[in-house]
Amino acid sequence: MQLKVAGIDPLICLGIESTADNLGVGIASSDGEILANEVKVYVPDLGGIHPREAARHHSDNIGAVIATALETAQVTAKDINFVSFAQGPGLGPCLRTGATSARALASYLKVPLIGVNHCVSHIEVGRLATGAKDPLTLYVSGGNTIVSGFESGRYRVFGETLDIAIGNCLDTFARLAGLEYPGGPAIEKLAQQGSKLIPLPYAVKGMDMSFSGLLTAVSNEFKSGKHSIPDLCYSLQETGYAMLGEVTERALAHTKKPELLLTGGVGANKRLRGVIKEIAEEQGAQPYYVPISLATDNGAMIAWTGILAFTHGIRTPIETSYVDPRWRLDEVEIPWR
Amino acid sequence: MALTLIAKGAEADILIDIDWNGRKVLLKRRGAKKYRHPQIDRDIRRYRTLHEADLIHRAKEAGVPTPLIYQLDPEGATIVMEFVEGEKVRDVVPKLSLEENRALFHLIGEEAGRLHNYSIIHGDLTTSNMIKTGNRVVFIDFGLGEVSKEVEKRGVDFNLMVRMLASTHYTVMDPLLESFKDGYRAIMGAEAEEIFQRADDIRRRGRYIDKD
Numbered sequence: 333m334q335l336k337v338a339g340i341d342p343l344i345c346l347g348i349e350s351t352a353d354n355l356g357v358g359i360a361s362s363d364g365e366i367l368a369n370e371v372k373v374y375v376p377d378l379g380g381i382h383p384r385e386a387a388r389h390h391s392d393n394i395g396a397v398i399a400t401a402l403e404t405a406q407v408t409a410k411d412i413n414f415v416s417f418a419q420g421p422g423l424g425p426c427l428r429t430g431a432t433s434a435r436a437l438a439s440y441l442k443v444p445l446i447g448v449n450h451c452v453s454h455i456e457v458g459r460l461a462t463g464a465k466d467p468l469t470l471y472v473s474g475g476n477t478i479v480s481g482f483e484s485g486r487y488r489v490f491g492e493t494l495d496i497a498i499g500n501c502l503d504t505f506a507r508l509a510g511l512e513y514p515g516g517p518a519i520e521k522l523a524q525q526g527s528k529l530i531p532l533p534y535a536v537k538g539m540d541m542s543f544s545g546l547l548t549a550v551s552n553e554f555k556s557g558k559h560s561i562p563d564l565c566y567s568l569q570e571t572g573y574a575m576l577g578e579v580t581e582r583a584l585a586h587t588k589k590p591e592l593l594l595t596g597g598v599g600a601n602k603r604l605r606g607v608i609k610e611i612a613e614e615q616g617a618q619p620y621y622v623p624i625s626l627a628t629d630n631g632a633m634i635a636w637t638g639i640l641a642f643t644h645g646i647r648t649p650i651e652t653s654y655v656d657p658r659w660r661l662d663e664v665e666i667p668w669r
Numbered sequence: 670m671a672l673t674l675i676a677k678g679a680e681a682d683i684l685i686d687i688d689w690n691g692r693k694v695l696l697k698r699r700g701a702k703k704y705r706h707p708q709i710d711r712d713i714r715r716y717r718t719l720h721e722a723d724l725i726h727r728a729k730e731a732g733v734p735t736p737l738i739y740q741l742d743p744e745g746a747t748i749v750m751e752f753v754e755g756e757k758v759r760d761v762v763p764k765l766s767l768e769e770n771r772a773l774f775h776l777i778g779e780e781a782g783r784l785h786n787y788s789i790i791h792g793d794l795t796t797s798n799m800i801k802t803g804n805r806v807v808f809i810d811f812g813l814g815e816v817s818k819e820v821e822k823r824g825v826d827f828n829l830m831v832r833m834l835a836s837t838h839y840t841v842m843d844p845l846l847e848s849f850k851d852g853y854r855a856i857m858g859a860e861a862e863e864i865f866q867r868a869d870d871i872r873r874r875g876r877y878i879d880k881d
Contacts, residue, residue, distance in 0.1 A: 488836045494874070529708050538793055538813065538829040574705035581702075582679035586797065610704035615679075 335362040335643045343413045345642065346401065346437070347635030348394070350430030351422025351450045352475055353381045355390040357401040358632030359412075362639050364460055367405035369625055369632035370397050375513060380503065387425035394433045401631070412441055416638025419447030419648070420659030422475065427655035435650050447648040448637040450629075451476060451661035454622075455487060456640060457633035458595040462620035468589040470580045470608065473596035473629070474499035477541065477576070479583045480661055482669055489662045490583035491539035498572055499598045501543040505568060508551055509561055519565045520601050526566025530559055534571055539582065541575045569603055577607045584615045595622040597629070640668045672696070680717075680812060685752060694739060695753070697721075699746035699812075714746035717812040722748055724789060724811035731787030733780045734807040753809070755802030762796065762838050762845075770841060771848040777806055778852025781830070784808070785864070786856055790815045790822045795833045824867035827853075831868065 335343065342361040349356035353375075359368040374389035376382060402409060417434035420427060431447070438445040455469050468481040468490075477493040496504075499516060506515025511522070532549045535542040550568045553559055584592060592612045598604060605621055612619035626632060644667040676683040684696040699714040701707075718741070728735040740749035758777070762770055777799060784791055791798070792813030800807045815822070830849060834842040854861040 483836070484839070490836065529706055534709065534713070536813070537825060539832075570706040570709060574709050577702070577704045578679070581704075585677070585679035607704040610702075614703075615677075 335639060340413060343639060343642065344405075344407060344411050345414050345416055345446075345635045345638040346398070346412045347416040347418075347448075347631045347633070347638050348398075348430045348434045348437075349418045349450070349453075349629055349631045349634045350387075350390045350394075350426045350433075351418050351420070351629060352426055353386050354629035355393055355397055355430075356629060356631030356634070357394075357397045358630055358635040359401055359405040359407065360632055360635035360639055362643065364636075366626075366632045366636070367407065368401040369630050370401040370404060371625075371628075371630055372397050379507070381423070383423040383425045386423065387429045390426060390429040391433075394429070398433075398437070409441055412443060414438070414444040414446060414638065414642050415441070416446040416448050416634050416641070418450040418453065418634050419653070420450065420656035422450060422655075422657060424655065424657045427657060431653060431655050435653060439650065444642065445648050445650055445653060446638045446641050446646055447653055447655075448634055448641055449659055449661065449664045450634075451478060451480075452487060452664050452666070453633040453637040454595050454627075455480070455593070456637045457626050457630075458593050458620070458622040460636055461622050461626045462593065464591045464593050464618070464620045466589060467591035467593035467620060468580070468584050468587055468617070469593045469595060470576065470599070471596045472498050472576065472594075472598035472604070474503055474598075476596065477543070478661060479539070479579050481583065481587045481589050482666065483587075485665055485667075485669075487661050487664070487666065489660070490586065491541065491579040494537065494540050494542045495544040496547065498541075498543055498576060499596070501547045501572060502568070502598070504547055505550055505554070505564075509554055509564065511561075516598060516601060519569060520603065522562045523565040523569045523603065524562075526560070526562035526564070528559070528563045528566070529570060530563060530567040532567055532571040534575060536575050536578055539579055541579055543572065543575075546572060546575075569601075573601075573604050573607050576604065577611055580608070581611045581615060584611065584617055590617055591620060592617045593620045593622065595627045597627065599627045600624045644668045681746075686749075689739070689749060692739070693752045694749050695736065695751065697748045697750065715743050718746045718748060719743050720814065721810070721812045724814045724816070725750075727787065727789055727816070728784060728808060728811065731783045731789060733783045733787075733789075734805050735811075736807065736809060753800050753802055753807045755800040755807065757797055758799040758801055758806065759796035759837065761801050762841070767841065767844060770845055773801065773806070774845045774848040775852035775855075778849035778854075779856050780806055780808060780852075781826070781849070782853040782856025782861070785823045785826070785853075788816050788818045790817050790826050792826070794826050794830045796837065820863055820867050821871075823864045824871050827864055827868040828871050831872070
């Protein structure tokens with residue numbers, strides 16, 4: 333891929349990610365190298381993510397995280413050729429904090445600004461990190477649950493959640509059951525000690541999934557006091573991942589993609605990785621797992637996608653760099669593929 | 670018995686037996702999925718097999734072409750049915766002219782209307798689940814279907830057809846969707862508009878969709 337512009341080689345991009353609880357600053361080069369990937373996580377004192385509190389955390393820490401990223405990458409601010417930021421989708425207040433920082437940095441350094449889509453960035457850094465060329469992607473996190481694949485200029489969505497994300501379902505249950513933070517790994521650990529399958533609603537509708545009923549049902553089973561927590565965790569994982577597996581497998585069979593990429597924070601789960609591996613084998617595709625530091629929300633993916641966008645003529649004038657909390661993956665034109 | 674595997678779907682294997690009691694038949698076998706819990710796996714396969722056979726019968730009562738069923742084995746999750754000669758609509762669309770495609774989608778809209786009018790929700794109304802044979806379109810794969818007259822469920826069915834057109838037949842989406850709706854309206858009458866409206870509501874209920 334031609335990633336050179338006007339003789340500058342390599343190009344260096346600083347990317348800012350702030351769509352939810354993670355504040356990330358990454359620095360990537362057009363050689364495909366991730367020079368820095370610093371993340372600072374907002375941990376709520378109580379309950380789930382409070383958007384305003386998370387945004388405050390991000391604005392309090394952005395300066396320090398940028399400084400650390402520059403230090404890690406061993407570059408100075410003057411080496412930055414342009415700045416990218418996650419323009420959406422995500423929580424409005426958090427997005428605006430990242431966007432404000434990116435605008436300020438770009439105008440101070442007098443370099444171009446590029447707004448990129450958070451979901452596209454997950455897929456692009458996944459491809460970069462694993463070497464997958466044209467994968468069907470299962471992207472599962474606290475905010476998103478999407479099965480997508482590239483077709484004619486865009487990442488088309490083949491299946492997605494109709495309500496909450498699988499990670500949201502896991503996190504909310506973990507909090508209810510008093511498990512340690514973060515909820516996903518705690519559920520995974522406990523599930524290994526579970527053995528009894530408690531019937532829970534399996535909601536696949538066409539190619540889409542619903543996890544809100546699953547959350548309500550598992551919460552009610554917990555409150556009934558009839559089951560052990562390991563059995564509840566086991567049943568929640570088995571039911572939720574069976575749903576993800578079915579939709580992923582059907583999309584893979586439909587698109588006949590040769591590769592299957594698992595990304596997003598929930599992609600760290602070993603049981604889910606096992607599901608993906610089985611499905612890939614069954615459908616004759618190569619499975620790829622994105623390393624955790626690049627699978628959870630991070631700045632490196634924003635920086636790398638910034639490079640892809642910049643070298644294909646995309647610029648985001650500051651005047652029109654509004655964030656879009658509902659910016660869908662399949663609305664984005666992908667000129668670099 | 671002379672079994673040949675002809676398609677390995679996500680959910681089921683499709684096999685042909687050219688001499689099943691002297692007939693050429695198609696076997697739909699929902700194989701076990703190793704990736705899911707055996708209990709979840711067994712429940713899903715058994716339920717969908719029984720249900721699919723039931724809906725295939727009901728569809729015929731509604732006047733919608735579906736394969737004949739010769740044998741049903743819920744525990745083995747297998748349906749033995751008529752082999753329908755033809756081609757999937759999904760593969761036919763790129764080969765037809767716009768006019769031919771419009772006529773085809775008008776007919777598909779009518780058939781979908783007949784299903785809905787007879788309280789049948791297909792559940793997976795995609796062009797991969799329709800076989801064009803001569804002038805008829807035979808509907809297959811009712812595995813995710815159900816019996817219901819609810820506007821919401823009809824809307825979900827319709828919405829999936831819209832999504833299918835947008836993801837797979839996007840170059841001809843608008844005219845084909847119009848033809849589909851015309852055909853659907855011809856059967857459902859005044860009820861159709863409410864269902865289109867609900868499908869639009871369902872679409873907008875989706876994540877990150879423009880609400881206007």
